Amino acid sequence: SYELTQPPSVSVALGQTASISCGGNNIGTKSVNWYQQKPGQAPALVIYRDYNRPSGIPERFSGSNSGNTATLTISGAQAGDEADYYCQLWDSSGFFGGGTKLTVL
């Protein structure tokens, strides 16, 4: 089993930068994906393979992964970015982090 640890909540002022961490043992050696889920909606991919953005995802979304922490960064956060964010990886089976609720103040 592989445990992924995320902070339950993160707050950011409108237009500022938010960072959401995802901790795991030597996670830097694995490929991490990030999903955004808004209330009442299915999750949607925002970052894949650590730092790649799918088409249609704004450049303000970026990712990094090193050591024991992967990070999703949202630069210039907007009200529409308010959502739950989940990290995920594959390590002989699938694993999700517990999720982080992003609040844009």
Add this chain to the structure above:
Amino acid sequence: QVQLVESGGGVVQPGRSLRLSCAASGFTFSSYAMHWVRQAPGKGLEWVAAISHDGSDKFHGDSVKGRFTISRDNSKNTLYLQMNSLRAEDTAVYYCARAGNSVRDWLDTWGQGTLVPVSS
């Protein structure tokens, strides 16, 4: 366009069985690995199961191993999840999701989900 539509959810009693389906359209279904992910009410995402593009490799999470079985019919562009011996803690919205060529790949397309309440 690429679309996944789940069906088969509904209220089921503890100990009973249910089969979920996920109909795929807009892409070559047989070329993609597929996953099931669930979300209990008010909780986070939980990975349930995955299957390779040709059905030869199947993986199940510890909480459902021995009770749930993932399968697919590429001739019908449909993914399935057979759920047996259901428990109250299996109550969740179940999503199907498309991966890439490998089960290890990211989940780039999700269905809208189907709700399975397990209750007597």
